[in-house]
Amino acid sequence: MEGVLAVKTVMVVVIAAHCGAVPATTPSQEDLSKAQDYLSQFFSDVGVSAPNSIWRSSLDSFEDTLRKMQEYFGLEVTGQLDSNTLEVMARPRCGFTDVARYSHFDGRPKWGKPVVTYRITNYTPDLRQSDVDATLAKALKLYSDVIPLDFRQIYSGTADIMIIFKARDHGDFSPFDGKSGVLAHAFSPGEGNGGDTHFDEDEVWTLTSAGTNLFLVAAHEFGHALGLAHSQVQTALMYPTYQYVTTEGYALPDDDRRGVQAIYGVRVKPAQPEPNPQPTKKPVPKPQPRPEPDPGPTSEPFPDRCNRNLIFDAATSSQSNIYFFKDGYFWRRSSSWDGISMNRIQTVWPGISKVDAAYEYKNTILFEGDHYWGIRGRTVLPGYPKPLSDFGFPPSVTKVDAAVHVSFIGRTLLFVRNKYWSYNERRGRMDGGYPKFIHRALPGIGYRVDAAFENGGYLYFSYGSRQTEYHYQRRKVRRILLNYGWLDCN
Structure with missing residues (x-):
């Protein structure tokens, strides 16, 4: 499936290299298979257009690919699964093949319109709907602040970017896998499901460092929905592994800004208006509506204790x-x-x-x-x-x-x-x-x-x-x- 992303927690797999020093223990076939799956998904030669394709290799190509992974992450290049390599493999991350600095999808897809619409059709009960709206708008604003592209939320019909919170199988042939696995995925720009962004409802979505921070995951996924692939710069938003950083005053990092501006160009700030412009015509005050009569007190409904959005006083x-x-x-x-x-x-x-x-x-x-x-x-x-x-x-x-x-x-x-x-x-x-x-x-x-x-x-x-x-x-x-x-x- 082209353009589908997944932020993924990868199991730690401990095996020894095929060549070189004698391994302390012989890896099981299951361990070897898990290690090959990791390298095939993130460091195979098939490219970002086929993240879920099947790849098999000999032990020699496994060792070569492991060296490529170690070089990518700035590790000592040994071709062996040392503790530092295993630690990097164990980090939560996005499921696309890794690339150097900012990069774009094959063919560099983009939105060819000045205003991109988005619609949230299923909300998470973990947060107020108003908080979800505000958080996703804030994530999109990271991009509209630096490129000549605006985003508008709609509440009916089909938007350019359709957003859902759903668990497990949700209709796109890429089912989520439960809590603490895949966090979210998105499609690159295009017709049909292009740009659509899906969040795993089995996660606990938060606006803090606890649980899974919605703003950071959404901002990363929206980068993919705009045409960005991954970056090798560790401070970049589009770096493959997910990690929490403070979101207060967060701005798009330089590497991501350069990447998205390479697709869409730079937003030109509007000229500042003249100070205290004089009106050309004296404004006519609008008639004030007559106040409505006070309908009087109404009975308050009982609070619903089984509402998933229940907030305690x-x-x-x-x-x-x-x-x-x-x-x-x-x-x-x-x-x-x-x-x-x-x-x-x-x-x-x-x-x-x-x-x-x-x-x-x-x-x-x-x-x-x-x-x-x-x-x-x-x-x-x-x-x-x-x-x-x-x-x-x-x-x-x-x-x-x-x-x-x-x-x-x-x-x-x-x-x-x-x-x-x-x-x-x-x-x-x-x-x-x-x-x-x-x-x-x-x-x-x-x-x-x-x-x-x-x-x-x-x-x-x-x-x-x-x-x-x-x-x-x-x-x-x-x-x-x-x-x-x-x-x-x-």
Whole structure:
């Protein structure tokens, strides 16, 4: 299939070379076959136009091809599978044959129009649809910033670039293979399925370093959809192996920019308008529409606990249960496995209409806006609500996004926008050196936290519908989940 790409995790295969030093162990036929498959897919002579073609070689040509692979990646050229070569083979990568510097597909296909349309027909539940739209638009803007080509999203009909999130067999004769294998693939420019880009729904798509970063994978695949093949420059977006880099302020690297400009040319910036141009005609004010009458309050629908895109307002463990708050309601997951119960917040704790953050330390603390309550069971404790300033926040903090008590250090982590504070419960004051940036001090969970709680020795941080299971002592992500999975949904 011409022009199909795949970002692929390759199994580590340990074998010895046929010639030269005596191998420590004789490779099995299975190991040899796996090594030949790797080299045939990425370093055979058939070229990028047939990435899935079958290639067989003798051991001598295997050794020659291995030398070519080692030279390509800047390794010591030995013709033997040493540890450094195996490490490179094990990296996640794209499935096209490798080339030097930027390169193009055979025949240099391109879009012969100034505006290329794209349409997303199937979204991932891992992210909000609006976040997917914004992320893919941002990935395409990397290219439209440097070439005279614009991209326009459409919502019906057939676009030039059709985009889907699907698992396994999805109708293009190149099925995905489950989690952590092939991440995505795309077609080179052309009629029919030319430019179409497919993402594997079995992956956990994120906007951070955890899971699979949608922006980086999309930007790479869109490079193929515009006619770029692979680059040997390790800092290039089109380098074969996938690796996370910070996406904040990311711009198209020079090698990729030169490659795509060789196809489409350079975008010329429009001339700056004259300062304060004088209108040639006095504008006539448009008549203002008459205000519509206030229809009055309407009943709010119950939040759907089994929505894969469920976003929590807050969450906390309390008396061996877990509470999840959403739009004036809460669900209680009981440790006694008697199902999920749902209640309106005000019917249980009068005076509290919405919960922004919550945690348990001796009593349960619920935050709403610039104040908080202490509760015990179904009772609001006397003396509440109290102002946020009691915690020692500066006046600029008027809302807490999330909170969680870390029992083994006696601290409560309080999240506000992209930073967090550490509150010493025993001393009743904030620790020095705070606030800290979330993404730096708690690597892997992202830049913001909507809800947080502790369970079974792990901390759980939610942002959007995605949730990170976190080992706090090691500062390490254990796995990525979806919020709704806690609420007994099939």
